[in-house]
Amino acid sequence: MTIRPVLAAVLWLAAVAPASGSFLERDGVRAFIDDVSSRQDFNAAELRGLFENVERQEAVLEAIAAPAEAMPWYRYRPIFITDPRIEGGIEFVRDNSDLLARAEREFGVPPEIVAAIIGVETFYGRHKGRHPVLDTLATLAFEYPPRSDFFRRELEQFLLLARDERIAPTSVKGSYAGAMGMPQFISSSYRHYAIDFDGDGRRDLWNSNADVIGSVAAYLADHGWSAGEPIVHRVRPSRDDWRELTSKSLKPRVDQSDLRAAGLGVEPPVGADERVHVFSLETEAEPEVWVGRGNFYAITRYNHSALYAMAVYQLAERIRRGVETEPAE
Known part of the structure; x- marks a missing residue:
C-alpha cells in the first residue's frame, strides 16, 4: 500500500510522543555538533551551550505535516489572489519603482514578478514568520524523519549564515520551515543567492527593500529566468x-x-x-x-509547486494591470 507523503507525515507525527529534557540528549544532536564543529571551525562547547537551550517546536511539526501546497487549486488560489494583496503589490511596485527597474535591468525579472513573490511569501513583509529559526530547524532536523537530512543541512547552513552575517542565532524568527525575511529565503538560499543591492556591506532580507528586491531577482536569474520570454x-x-x-x-x-x-x-x-x-x-x-514555459519552471525553483508558481503568476498579472491602469496618487 502506498501512502501519500502528506498522509505519511501526519501518521508519523501522531505516533511520536514529545521528548523531554535537554535537546542535547536527542539522538544525533551531539554527533551533529561534533561533525559541524570539526568541518566548519565552530567551537563545539559553544554549540553545545546553544543547543542546550533549544526548545522542541510542536507547532512546527504540526504545520509541516499539512502544507498549503497540498490543497486543491480552488482552495489555494483564494489565499493569495485577494484585493489586499493586489493593492499591496501595486503600492509596493510604485514605492520601489527605481529599485525594481534597476533589478530588471540587471537580472531581467519584471517588477510585478518580484513584487508577487514577496506578496505571496510575506504579504510584502507584514508576515515574516513567528517561529524561532534555530529551534525550528533543530526540531525538524532531529524530530522529523521524513526530511531530517534536508533540515540537518539547513541547520548547518543557518549556523554558518549567523556567523557570516553576524546575526545572533537565537534572535531570528521565520516560517515553520525555517525560511526568513521578506522573501522567505531558507538558510542555504540566503547564503548562496542573497545579494547586497544597496551597497551597505550587508545582506539584510528583513529591513532592506533593496536587498530583498535584488536577491529575489538574482535568485530567479540564477535559476533560469529569461528576460522577455513567456511564462x-x-x-x-x-x-x-x-x-x-x-x-x-x-x-x-x-x-x-x-x-x-x-x-x-x-x-x-x-x-x-x-x-x-x-x-x-x-x-x-x-x-x-x-x-x-522555462520562466514558469524558474518560479517553481523558488518553491517546488505548480500551485505556488501559478499564484505568483496570477498575482503578478493583477499587479501589472493595476500599475498600468490606476493613476498614481
Whole structure:
C-alpha cells in the first residue's frame, strides 16, 4: 500500500510522543555538533551551550505535516489572489519603482514578478514568520524523519549564515520551515543567492527593500529566468491526449511535436529545442490545463509547486494591470 507523503507525515507525527529534557540528549544532536564543529571551525562547547537551550517546536511539526501546497487549486488560489494583496503589490511596485527597474535591468525579472513573490511569501513583509529559526530547524532536523537530512543541512547552513552575517542565532524568527525575511529565503538560499543591492556591506532580507528586491531577482536569474520570454499559457484541449503529457516532475520535458500531437497550441509557439511542462489545476468543475514555459519552471525553483508558481503568476498579472491602469496618487 502506498501512502501519500502528506498522509505519511501526519501518521508519523501522531505516533511520536514529545521528548523531554535537554535537546542535547536527542539522538544525533551531539554527533551533529561534533561533525559541524570539526568541518566548519565552530567551537563545539559553544554549540553545545546553544543547543542546550533549544526548545522542541510542536507547532512546527504540526504545520509541516499539512502544507498549503497540498490543497486543491480552488482552495489555494483564494489565499493569495485577494484585493489586499493586489493593492499591496501595486503600492509596493510604485514605492520601489527605481529599485525594481534597476533589478530588471540587471537580472531581467519584471517588477510585478518580484513584487508577487514577496506578496505571496510575506504579504510584502507584514508576515515574516513567528517561529524561532534555530529551534525550528533543530526540531525538524532531529524530530522529523521524513526530511531530517534536508533540515540537518539547513541547520548547518543557518549556523554558518549567523556567523557570516553576524546575526545572533537565537534572535531570528521565520516560517515553520525555517525560511526568513521578506522573501522567505531558507538558510542555504540566503547564503548562496542573497545579494547586497544597496551597497551597505550587508545582506539584510528583513529591513532592506533593496536587498530583498535584488536577491529575489538574482535568485530567479540564477535559476533560469529569461528576460522577455513567456511564462505560462492556459489551453483548452478538445480531447484527453494532454493527460499523457503530464508528469509529477516540474521539469519541462514536453516538446513541440508532443504538444502538436495532443492538439495543444500556444503563442508564441514552442521552439524546436524548447521543452515545456503540461499540468492541470483542480477546480470545483473541470480541471484547468496549462502549459508552463522555462520562466514558469524558474518560479517553481523558488518553491517546488505548480500551485505556488501559478499564484505568483496570477498575482503578478493583477499587479501589472493595476500599475498600468490606476493613476498614481
